[in-house]
Amino acid sequence: MRGYSSDEPAGPSTPNALSRGFGVLGDEWTLFLLRFALLGCRRYTEFSTRMPISHAVLSGRLDTLVRSGLMARHEYQQRPPRAEYVLTDSGRATWPILTAIWGWERTWVHEHSYETPPMRHITCGQETTPVLTCRECHRPVAVQDLDTAWGPTGGWRSSVPEVATRRRSSTRGAAVGHTFYPDTMAIFGNRWSWALMGAALLGVRRFSEFEAALGLPPSLLSGRLSTLREHGIIEQVTGESAAERSEYRLTAKGLAFFPVIAMTIGWSERWFGSDEGPALIQTHRACGARFAGELTCDQCGEPLRGTSIDLSALDSTS
Ligand SMILES: [Zn+2]
Numbered sequence: 001m002r003g004y005s006s007d008e009p010a011g012p013s014t015p016n017a018l019s020r021g022f023g024v025l026g027d028e029w030t031l032f033l034l035r036f037a038l039l040g041c042r043r044y045t046e047f048s049t050r051m052p053i054s055h056a057v058l059s060g061r062l063d064t065l066v067r068s069g070l071m072a073r074h075e076y077q078q079r080p081p082r083a084e085y086v087l088t089d090s091g092r093a094t095w096p097i098l099t100a101i102w103g104w105e106r107t108w109v110h111e112h113s114y115e116t117p118p119m120r121h122i123t124c125g126q127e128t129t130p131v132l133t134c135r136e137c138h139r140p141v142a143v144q145d146l147d148t149a150w151g152p153t154g155g156w157r158s159s160v161p162e163v164a165t166r167r168r169s170s171t172r173g174a175a176v177g178h179t180f181y182p183d184t185m186a187i188f189g190n191r192w193s194w195a196l197m198g199a200a201l202l203g204v205r206r207f208s209e210f211e212a213a214l215g216l217p218p219s220l221l222s223g224r225l226s227t228l229r230e231h232g233i234i235e236q237v238t239g240e241s242a243a244e245r246s247e248y249r250l251t252a253k254g255l256a257f258f259p260v261i262a263m264t265i266g267w268s269e270r271w272f273g274s275d276e277g278p279a280l281i282q283t284h285r286a287c288g289a290r291f292a293g294e295l296t297c298d299q300c301g302e303p304l305r306g307t308s309i310d311l312s313a314l315d316s317t318s
């Protein structure tokens with residue numbers, strides 16, 4: 001497992017920044033709400049008219065976003081009473097994650113039940129695809145360019161979102177049958193899938209290694225692996241021996257999801273980080289710096305900013 005130390009920190013496993021960050025964002029409606037909030041929506045009706053969402057689900061998600069600190073609820077004493085949901089700094093800081101998802105979906109997912117219009121970089125005027133780069137040396141970064149080790153709050157058990165923080169399946173049900181980002185949600189929408197994806201990105205390949213790392217029952221593990229395979233994110237190695245056939249590796253499409261994971265890790269550590277230290281310590285081998293990711297424009301090479309991307313094309317409900 002090149003570049004990855006599997007030694008987990010000793011001590012009890014308590015939910016860390018990754019568990020909390022991926023727990024909040026691993027929900028399709030939440031991603032949609034953030035997307036519309038970044039486009040300027042604030043009022044309940046501005047959200048409800050843009051999404052085929054029930055009132056119960058919408059209020060539940062808005063409450064969760066407020067509780068998690070991504071939105072603040074402002075009430076206005078007027079008739080009828082009015083409330084606005086305003087993004088906080090941590091909520092606004094999700095834009096690179098949504099931008100990375102958008103870029104991946106546009107490049108790798110060709111059957112959409114909705115449109116994926118291009119994203120324009122206002123600085124250069126070109127249609128842009130975000131590229132993950134190192135903030136220190138500005139080189140493009142793929143997962144194999146990093147050395148990764150667990151930090152003081154790391155370990156798989158601590159990094160998987162808790163069941164208690166997940167929405168019940170009945171309230172998630174509204175998105176079933178009308179999934180906008182089925183490929184993204186195959187990775188993001190299940191607490192084990194992102195952990196599995198993380199393990200695969202770090203070089204775990206064998207069924208038994210996934211089992212040992214994540215502590216997952218085999219039936220659950222094969223289920224999650226099948227889902228990722230159906231979406232073309234992971235593939236089973238075709239080999240002669242049984243040992244080879246128990247190996248899985250990420251496809252090009254799976255590897256290309258790394259910017260989404262990297263930006264989510266960075267965001268989670270920034271906003272849910274612990275005084276005891278980070279969950280993961282990643283070093284960019286080429287420059288030796290502690291890795292912090294940044295998205296740049298593939299056309300002009302300049303860093304993308306929340307204000308330098310024309311998101312207006314995203315403001316469609318179809
Ligand atoms: Zn670097």
Ligand SMILES: [Zn+2]
Nearest residue numbers: 121124297300
């Ligand atoms: Zn550009």
